[in-house]
Amino acid sequence: MSDGVKVTIDDREIEVAKGTGLVETAEAAGIEIPVFCYEPRLGPAVGACRMCLVEVEGLPKLQAGCTLTAQDGMVVRTAATSKRAAEGQHGTLEFILVNHPLDCPVCDKGGECPLQDLTFRYGPGSTRMTFAKMTFDKPIPVSPLIALDRERCILCYRCTRFSSDVAEDDQLIARNRGAYSEIATFGEDPYRAPFSGNVIELCPVGALTSTQYRFEARPWEIQDVPTVCGLCPAGCNIRATTREGAVKRVQSRNHPEIDGGWLCDKGRFTYPHLRAEDRVGEPLQRGPLGLEPVAWDAALDRAEELLRGARGTIVTALSGSETNEIAYGLGVLLRRGLGAHSAVLDESTSAALDAFRAPLSTIGDAELVVIVGDDDVVDRAPAVDLWLRKARRGGAEIVTVGARGSVPAPVGGAADALRELTDPAHDLGKRLRASERAVLVWSGPGGGGGARLAEAAHKLGFDGKPGCAAFHLPATPNPRGVSEAWAAAADGDESDPEPIGLLVVSGDEAAGSPDVRALAEQAEAVIAITMFHSLAVGWADLVLPATASLEREGTSMNLEGRLQRLRRTVISPVPDELAWLSKLAARFDAELSPHAAVVFEELSERIYGGLRLEQLGEHAALPARAAYVAPEPSRAPGAEAAQRAEGHFVGTLRLLRYTPLFSGHQVERVAELQFQRPEEEIALSSGDAGRRGISTGDVVTVRSNGTSVELRARVDRKLVEGVARVADEHAADLHAEVEVVKA
Amino acid sequence: MSAAPEVVFAGTDGGAITDLAAYEAVGGLTALRRAREMTPEQIIAELDASSLRGRGGAFFPTGRKWSFVPKPDQNPRPHYLVVNADESEPGTFKDREIMLRVPFRFLEGCLIAARGIESQHVFVYIRGEYEHEWEILVSALEQLREAKLLGGVTIVLHRGAGAYICGEETALLESLEGRRGQPRTKPPFPAIAGLYASPTAVNNVESITTVTPIIEMGGAEYAKLGVEDSTGTRVFSLSGNVVRPGNYELPHGYPLRDLIHEVGGGIADGRTLKAVIPGGSSTPILTASEAEKVTLDFDSLSKAGSAIGSAAVIVLDDRCCMVQLGVRVSQFYEHESCGKCTPCRVGTRWLTHILQKIESGRGTHADLDLLLDVGDRINGTCLCPLGDSDAIAVASYVAKFREEFLQHIEEAGCPFHGASSLDGIVAPTDVHEAHVGPHEIHRPLEVVA
């Protein structure tokens, strides 16, 4: 290595790349430098805990090893070969243990606790401290999700640094000074932020623990299963901790290119929905008295009956949360078996973006990021939000173009904004063209699922620049995987059957969609594949129970275009979809294996170039970029424009609906997450609120043709004028134009 | 006393100069005019020639510190001069008197120093408790502004809010940036990445005030005063059991015994000298006989196993119990610990507890060994010198007055029997500890459903 440096640690010589930290250098030599506060993902080393004290030749005092970088010729001695370093580390542990309570028997961290491990390796076996330890009220609810035990806290400040320097929510702080320092939130306020749960994994002791996991298991009783989160299109790598066949917690599995080791609270804490009270446990068939449970064979008979009877008039509504294999299986059954080629899927992601494919971590290294669209990135793909913050801390400029953007734009104006950017005279566009590290992001509906974005990226010359990338954030976790797998199942053109003889609703996103429900009302019959009773009750003729993504073997494709492998973490209480799809398909002479791995092989031959499942590995790789292929042009030029302000009446506001991160059928069923649910409020711009005499906190009536809703108002200084923003679940049946008046 | 040359307080005749015209009348602003004709390199060269060393306590050569600040073409970020007016080292009160009596000489020094490091932006971080001194500076700054003498340099007077640790330069920068005043690891050093990650020079009030007469008289001339490794004059803060405590500007090298017995009028109330803390509470204590032998300069005090520190001389007579002194001093460090690093946060409190145990008569010989061992584990392992100072100070009391510690142990009580000058003294941590009692524990966790 021409730019390598040689370091001697404990008489072992090791060469590492210039700039490597000393802790990593030692690791490379097979030597441990123990640490608590050191965590490179939190920023530059702070050297606070003093656990990593080592002797460095030429320096009189012991040094905090974590703050040092390998220098050529450096000679270091750790506790293994230096009495002074050993005493220093011993001393640090002794000090930490001075006030640390003997909670191990009742502490969740026991058995997977760095303090236990390091004390055993480097610390004292008994105590010389004879005074009363400091005691505090315990445990304190930092939030319904997180419990704080201040007596155990070793004040390594990892949690507060995460809150201020990574998630940048500044809600978890240190209070007071010196020995009386404590971790706290403001007053009685809970730690309410999308990434709060990460502090549980960061905490090296049992001070910050998960309330869901409290007293649930000991590390020697559990099995961790590696898989990928299926709740949003980022596809963060996770690990499910299971005990006796149930998921007990979800942790990050750190894919450095996708999630960097962080997990949002939705991915982390939503697993209890697997055991929701209203989970559909068996098939339900509509009879004279409503939906009644039936045996599987009878259910499949009924399904066959409905399918045959509606041949030629079948439409499938896909959720975009299916695995590729399930989507393919549906395609084999419906398209190959029945020639039912019509499907609706809310949004997908255009393949044209493959020319600008890059890991999400590229965003973290960018110098300029332009985000177009009306939805906040954190609501669509939270991991991207963290990369954006990292980029900004690194000096990047982040420009948001949208209804709440730094560059205000009308609702639905994302495509126009992109067009403007590609104008050769446009200032921001010029900077995008000139940059080697620029990223475009589409965060919102429309735009041909990223097709417009790809066109713009191409015009701006992103091709061939690895530091330049474009990302479309779809509304569902696996829309592209689903639509391509569905398409691969057979050849044949879509028609739009009218009327719809049978609507097959796959998945809860579809079951909960007002558009799909509208179709269902028109359809003569409906088969719904759903997890929860309340979603399909009332309008399905046959309900087949669905599995959750944590229960599935298979693959999915995230928003980067990366194929990743899901592993079954627990056996679902209901049969896997492929199991009954294969039986049903057989009745229509279509062959489908019930095993995900076999289905993947078939699918891979068709569309993944024969890629084998083992090749995906534990941390899947992102394939190299494809050459740019221009996408289909916008079907209706000005279609985007048509979305905007139709029939705008004086005094009305354009209603902007959005889907908050903590919404959806899974989140609704987790008690501890209810405090993160969106407030029942409507956001108005300062101007619009002012003109109507409305202040934050006022109750207002929101009216549109025939319907009205009462909500609390909030003045949003970032919101563009003429727009009112409401969470979709609070907007009921309101139309696109609304009147807002003080109640 | 009037024979000693005054440099910092020159022209004041024992009073204060708070009016710009009066300051000019005694030669004020001469140095500034001269400096504005000099290049930054020439200014730094003058400081080098003076061998001026930091007057805050670190005693680092000022000219060399300024030379570490990269030139604007090497580092395009704005350069900052930050003046440390957070004077909080127990025994020290000289920067206060400087700001009170010669505010213009100080501000003039700020402007000259700014030019030396090519900075347009000066921040003066003044401890929050010095409200009156801050008002004086506000008025003086306003007079300079009205007289259009600032030359495009912005001077911001920033008040602290009560934290000794903010006198540590990197903690000061953190506090100035609007964060908790916790020190940073070095490197990076402030000269490269200091305030707002930009090149910064942090200097003490007295150092900056001395810059003015150095430029006026010339560095070489200044270096003729004092002694070789400690040139120039120093404003010594004398306090404790002397007849005439106060701030005295004297040349470095002045005999300590003369400061105490001549300038300071000797020990009050006919008592005898027992011990002297020569450079603020963080410096090792000297016995009476040691104190008689040293001179007030870097070399002499280092050789005696102590340090010149902040030039704060605390005189203690025979009424002072050394164990109680240990308790009170350790309580100070415990109270002021920022809490960032483990040995200081935990160790200062533990030292205090052990000392209290010994003082109360419940201590054993093992406790004395433990005290020194805990101190050994603190000293040299902390992120900044605060923790080290507690350990060093306490170790020196044991080293120099071991018999007194042993007496407490063997007599199971304080041999002063309530008559010590420190007896019953209440520290802020005493009050805090009274409120921090054992708390009700094991309250069941209520999960919000």
Place this chain on the structure above:
Amino acid sequence: MSQTFYDDVQEMRARYPDPRSAVLPALQLAQERHDGWLPEAALREVADALDLTPAYCLSIASFYDMFHTEPVGRHSVEVCTNVSCAVSGAQQVLEALERELGIGVGETSGDGNVTLRAVECLGGCGWATVVAVDNRHHLHVRTADVPRIVKELGE
């Protein structure tokens, strides 16, 4: 508090290259206008004026001795009890104040008039004992001076 606090803080912000630096003067001003302490509402106002979170402002306020997050008396009387003042009779002055005010150190009088504290070195060591009354320093204080000091506190 009113619009003027927000405006005052904006002025403070403008003095610093990084507006976060204004948190200390903003907290000082907020405390002045809130009877000498910082209730939650005051911390929220500071947060709002500086685009910081209330939690962050609490983390700053609680670090420094001169900020109080609990109610205080209309007047504060603070006695330095560090070494130089201690050997010059600070404890006797403190005890005299306790007797004269009828409260213990660290407490506030029942009528809400005075809070009495022991504090660390106030930087007046040669003028011991130093007593800060509403942050104005009284020097060379002896027990004999205590009645006068208390009387001057008035209502």
